[in-house]
Amino acid sequence: MSQLSGDVWSPVITPFSADLAPDTQRFVSHCRWLASNGVGLAVFGTNSEANSMTVVEKQGLLGALVEGGVDPVRVMPGTGGCAIGDCVSLTREAVEAGCVGVLMLPPFYYKGVSDEGLFRYYSEVIDRVCDSRLRIYLYHIPPVTQVPLSLELIERLRNAFPGVIAGIKDSGGNWAHTQALVERFGGEDFAVYAGSERFLLDTLRAGGAGCISATANVNPAAIVELARRWQEEDADACQQGLNVVRDLFEEHQLIPAMKAATAYFSGMEDWRRLRPPLVELDDQRAVELVSSLKAMGFRMEGVDGASHG
Numbered sequence: 001m002s003q004l005s006g007d008v009w010s011p012v013i014t015p016f017s018a019d020l021a022p023d024t025q026r027f028v029s030h031c032r033w034l035a036s037n038g039v040g041l042a043v044f045g046t047n048s049e050a051n052s053m054t055v056v057e058k059q060g061l062l063g064a065l066v067e068g069g070v071d072p073v074r075v076m077p078g079t080g081g082c083a084i085g086d087c088v089s090l091t092r093e094a095v096e097a098g099c100v101g102v103l104m105l106p107p108f109y110y111k112g113v114s115d116e117g118l119f120r121y122y123s124e125v126i127d128r129v130c131d132s133r134l135r136i137y138l139y140h141i142p143p144v145t146q147v148p149l150s151l152e153l154i155e156r157l158r159n160a161f162p163g164v165i166a167g168i169k170d171s172g173g174n175w176a177h178t179q180a181l182v183e184r185f186g187g188e189d190f191a192v193y194a195g196s197e198r199f200l201l202d203t204l205r206a207g208g209a210g211c212i213s214a215t216a217n218v219n220p221a222a223i224v225e226l227a228r229r230w231q232e233e234d235a236d237a238c239q240q241g242l243n244v245v246r247d248l249f250e251e252h253q254l255i256p257a258m259k260a261a262t263a264y265f266s267g268m269e270d271w272r273r274l275r276p277p278l279v280e281l282d283d284q285r286a287v288e289l290v291s292s293l294k295a296m297g298f299r300m301e302g303v304d305g306a307s308h309g
Helices: 024-036 055-067 084-097 115-129 151-160 175-185 197-206 220-228 235-251 254-266 283-295
Strands: 007-010 102-104 136-140 165-170 191-194 210-212
Touching: 007 191, 007 220, 024 055, 055 084, 084 102, 084 115, 115 151, 151 165, 151 175, 165 175, 175 191, 175 197, 191 197, 197 210, 197 220, 197 235, 210 220, 220 235, 235 254, 235 283, 254 283
Parallel strands: 007 210, 102 136, 136 165, 165 191, 191 210
Antiparallel strands: none
8 A cells, every 4th residue: 555644544443242242233334434434444453452352253344344345445454463373364364355454463472572583473474474465564552562663673574575564553652753663664665653643743744644543433533634634724723632532532541431432422332342351431430521522522423323412
């Protein structure tokens, strides 16, 4: 995929039924809603609770998306994991489905691993998938994995697999690091995405591609609007508005808060459900969140076909 300035993606939240199985119908519906707001679908990301799901479950959801008419060119599944075989299976499925690329975590269970070990992991996956269509977007999220992807490792992977290593999502939370990635690697053949819309404007101004952000699940139109109008005079004010909404969700625990908001604005209470070990917001916190959102005029127009607000 060539770099698109102002590209916004969401690690799509996953709805679960009472038995904790993924709710396929609501998942596809939410993906369609996001796509209708101009957001790409980084399904099976951190905020998707992807590492609480099996490979088979993720394969089923990916198949349902394609069968449901979602354009795979706007789908970037998270396929990384600790087991090489699992990563290969899901990555191969994504490539064969026509997805634009995959977002790939490093193997994260063992800590203190070397760049050599990480290089061997990615190399093994690429060699086993063995498909010229494969495009990998690296996923740097050391606050969660405790396994950073160094600039030297990225350089080595790009040199060894030109065209395959297509970009990176930087969820380190450090703008200086995102800026360093853009300055060293950013261009038509390598897309640098901020891991939060908080850094969207800075990333675009530096020459990056955009953001892959959790709260694009709930605030898609506003984030896309800034991505499209980032060179206009009111861009800084728009960025501040996005930050206010992001702050509120982070204050209430990000994943449970996004699901609570989606439940309220869709009128579907089941959206609040998470897979253990994560738990939903308690009722009081959920009411406080919704009250604060409504006070600032926040809405999720048309989510799951609802107009609740």
